[in-house]
Every structure is written in structure tokens, then in C-alpha cells.
Amino acid sequence: MTVGPKRRIKLPETVAAGDVFTIKAKITHHMENGFRLDQNGGRVPRDIIHRFHCSFEGETVIDVALEPGVASHPFFAFEARVPRGGEFTFTWYDDDGMVHTETRSIDVI
Amino acid sequence: MKLNRRAFIGAGSAAMSAPYVLAQGAGRPKVVVVGGGAGGATAARYLAQDSEGAIEVTLIEPSRTYFSCFFSNLYLGGFKSLEEIGHTYGTLPASFDMNVVHDWVVDVDHAVKTVTLGSGARLHYDKLILSPGIDFVDGSVDGWDLGAQNRMPHAYKAGSQTELLKAQIAAMPQGGVYAMVSPPNPYRCPPGPYERVSMVAHVLKKTNPTAKIIIADPKPTFSKMALFEEGWATHYPGMIDWVGPDFGGDIVSVDPDTMTLSVDGDVLSVDVCNVIPAMKAGHIAEVAGVTQGNWAPVHAGDMSSKLVPDIHVLGDASQQGDMPKSAFSANSQAKVCAAALLSTLTGAPLLTPGYSNTCWSLITQNNSVKVGATYKATEDKIARVDGFISQVGESDAVRERTYLEAESWYLGITSDMFG
Numbered sequence: 001m002t003v004g005p006k007r008r009i010k011l012p013e014t015v016a017a018g019d020v021f022t023i024k025a026k027i028t029h030h031m032e033n034g035f036r037l038d039q040n041g042g043r044v045p046r047d048i049i050h051r052f053h054c055s056f057e058g059e060t061v062i063d064v065a066l067e068p069g070v071a072s073h074p075f076f077a078f079e080a081r082v083p084r085g086g087e088f089t090f091t092w093y094d095d096d097g098m099v100h101t102e103t104r105s106i107d108v109i
Numbered sequence: 110m111k112l113n114r115r116a117f118i119g120a121g122s123a124a125m126s127a128p129y130v131l132a133q134g135a136g137r138p139k140v141v142v143v144g145g146g147a148g149g150a151t152a153a154r155y156l157a158q159d160s161e162g163a164i165e166v167t168l169i170e171p172s173r174t175y176f177s178c179f180f181s182n183l184y185l186g187g188f189k190s191l192e193e194i195g196h197t198y199g200t201l202p203a204s205f206d207m208n209v210v211h212d213w214v215v216d217v218d219h220a221v222k223t224v225t226l227g228s229g230a231r232l233h234y235d236k237l238i239l240s241p242g243i244d245f246v247d248g249s250v251d252g253w254d255l256g257a258q259n260r261m262p263h264a265y266k267a268g269s270q271t272e273l274l275k276a277q278i279a280a281m282p283q284g285g286v287y288a289m290v291s292p293p294n295p296y297r298c299p300p301g302p303y304e305r306v307s308m309v310a311h312v313l314k315k316t317n318p319t320a321k322i323i324i325a326d327p328k329p330t331f332s333k334m335a336l337f338e339e340g341w342a343t344h345y346p347g348m349i350d351w352v353g354p355d356f357g358g359d360i361v362s363v364d365p366d367t368m369t370l371s372v373d374g375d376v377l378s379v380d381v382c383n384v385i386p387a388m389k390a391g392h393i394a395e396v397a398g399v400t401q402g403n404w405a406p407v408h409a410g411d412m413s414s415k416l417v418p419d420i421h422v423l424g425d426a427s428q429q430g431d432m433p434k435s436a437f438s439a440n441s442q443a444k445v446c447a448a449a450l451l452s453t454l455t456g457a458p459l460l461t462p463g464y465s466n467t468c469w470s471l472i473t474q475n476n477s478v479k480v481g482a483t484y485k486a487t488e489d490k491i492a493r494v495d496g497f498i499s500q501v502g503e504s505d506a507v508r509e510r511t512y513l514e515a516e517s518w519y520l521g522i523t524s525d526m527f528g
Contacts, residue, residue: 010356010373026355075355 033068145170148240148423148439155447157205186308200528217397241391249387251362285380299332304470327359340472390426404428409486411449430490469515477512
């Protein structure tokens, strides 16, 4: 079972050489913005995913800084083209110090 | 010949454009109500009760026992028996001056103002109230039709379908998969599918803790979403997987023969597949000519059809504006409609119409959340005035009070409907 918040990733398992394809990635996270007050008037501490990074075989595909204004369950859809088969690595950096990682392989035919 | 005399008077009073109050000497004005649910039964009861015999009320409903769709999720969760959500129509004619006819209405002729029943009998009306609830849009879920409802039940009209779904949940293998195909807006009971998932999870947690629930949803957000997400994470961690349109929850097909569900091309084998198709007004509304698209547009002040005179449409079938399709809404609309008809037919004073709604959802035992609002009639629609919703992080005591409130509402509305 996955540890930490739920991640969902979608990309093709195989792709024709030279084709551009869509990658979708989403993490379930409340993205607490740090500006809300709790029932006692105290501030609810900020807790967000502050960075999302996707790489292919060590090379960065997309690297995003997220701010407190981003809504819960941040979702990214972006396009990529790869020169050969290999592995994508998806990494989310949480304010609580946790780093959540997923990998997905793709074949080029 | 009694029937001929009535038909003659009916035709006569329709031909005279004099107010109905004048026609009273010649015979009581006739109101026919089609559909004995939260809209129809309430309207029939209040017309009969408040007119004190001045209006002849006939309620036509095919079922002899009405299983309420509201609270049927609690039956799935093991909190109610089927008997507790079943109601009969015996008290209405015994307590109020009204007829109850158990039959289908198969035709409405608004030129001569008659309805035809499945038995062939024909009834004249001066005013017709249609409260037929919902039917399903053919072809809205690829691979599913009514012929598949035994393998893949919708359970969105309560009764045998709800029993079937419960039996299928009980028969799931350990670690099996319960899938739900959630409907697009607008549909009956916006939080209903998600309360159902909560109730199924409540049962599976005890009997089948390694089972999974997957929801394919064409909607990016749903009613009380934050409250359900919080409840699921707290009470059923890791069990429920919601797939929205981001990940193809709107690109779904099913195969009842192989018990598979395809979400954006990914094919899953499932053990239970609860398909809740897109919805439209109950078929008789279409037959009566009061629908435009899938629903029946009505005036906000009295729920009268915008398309056909002397017909009112209540509840789920109506397209009235901001109110959600719920039993509470239908009951509220029925009271406004009954008051308007009393005024038209008997000259009773007319009050400014006001509407209200609340939807409660049970997440786990003694833990309910709610959303509600008040509404007013404007020129073009029933418009929302003010609302409220439960908050995330509420205490168990607050949630239990909300649950008890729902229980009292159920007692209240069912005694309103059935006497």
C-alpha cells in the first residue's frame, strides 16, 4: 500500500518514436494555506506541497514551485516527448518534510 | 350514468372561462395528482385537508408500497430495515377526503383535460399535478441499459433494486471491488451517491476490510465534497478511490457480461457495479408535453408548467431554478403548489411562497453532515436566499445532533406524506 497521501499518475505505457504524449499527475493534499484561523482564534499552520518535480532518466521535464494560493489536490497535466524508453520519476515535496515519489516506465516502439 | 354526467360537467366548466369558484355549485373542482412520492403525496394530502372537501382530489400511484429513496442508503448501511423505509397509502383516504388509485397514468390529453390510466379508465381534471420523479437517460453510460440493471443495479429508485444491491455487497469476495458510476448534474439527491459510498464502506469495513471502492465521476466536484473526503479519510482510510474527470471519470463504459468497468481505457474487473445513469423527468412528464430537454420548466410562484396550462410539476421532474432535487425540496414545493391551487379553486387567501431544503448524509454511525438553504420565487426561477453547511472538523457531538435531526425529519416528512 502507498505510504502518505494518494498519488495518481497517467501516461501511456508505450508510445511511437517521436510522438508527443500527455502526462497527468495528481496528489491528494489539503494544501492548508496558513492564513486560516482555528476555533480558538489561533492560526492554522501552513501545510502545502511546495514543489513538484518530474524527471525522465535524470533529466528534468518539469519543476514547479507551488504557493499557498493553490487549491487542494494539485493536478498537473503536461506534454513530453522522449528519445528512448525509460523511467519517469515524479516527486512531491511536502511542508511537513515528507518527500513523496512515484516512478512510471515507458517503452518507445 | 354517473361517469357521463361528470364528464359533461367537466367539459362544461372547462369551456366556461368563469372562475372555478363559480363552478362549485355544479360540482367540486377536480385535482388529479400523478405520483405518490414526496411531491405528489404531500400535495394531495394538503389539498384534501385544507380544502375541507371543496376540492375533489385523486392521487394516482402505481406502487402499493412506497420505499423512500431517501434513507435507502441507511438500509444499505444496515441502519434501517426495508420495512422501516416502506410506506402504504391506506391512511390518506381514511383520514382525508381523497381518492387513491393504484395505477399508471399512460396518457395526458391537455386539450380536453383528461388522464388515461393503464386500466383504460379516463379521469377528467381541472388542475393536474405531475410529480413523477426521475427516469434514466437511455445510452448515458456506454454498455448499460435497463436490461442490465440486475447485473449492474442503479438502486436509484428504492425497493427491489436496493435489496439487490445490498445482496451483491454481501456476496462480494474478500478483497473484492465495489464500483460506482456516478451521474452527471443535475440528478436526484446530489449527495446521495457519496452517502451511499460511505454506507457501503461502513459495511465493508466490518465484513470485508480489504475490499476496495472505486467511484468514476464525470463531475470535477460534488455536493459536500470536503466533508465526505474528510469522513472517508478518517473512517475508511485507503478504501475509497474517487476518479474525477481529471483522470477520465467522465469517459466510462461497462460490460455487464464480463463485469468490467472501463475508465478512460483502463479496464477493471469488479464484483459489484452500481451504475447510476444520467437522469431526466419521469416519462409521463414527457408524454404530457411539459418537458423541454430532460426536465419540465415551471413558474417559481406556483410550480405551474411554463409550457402547458393547468398542469403543475413538482419535485425531481421540475426545472425550477436553484433548488436541488430532493424529497425535502419536493415536499416544500408541494405545499406552495397546494396553497396556490387552494387560492385559485376555492378563493382561499394566498401567501407569498417560500421554499426550503436540507440534505443530510450519514458518514458513519451517529455521524451526519448537512447542507441546506432557503429560497424565494423570482420572475424567472426559484432563487437561493441563504444557506448553511456542516464544517470539517466538527465534534462527534455536533455530528450526532445532525444525525438525530435527520431522523426527526424522516418521521416528519413521512407523516406529512402518508398521514
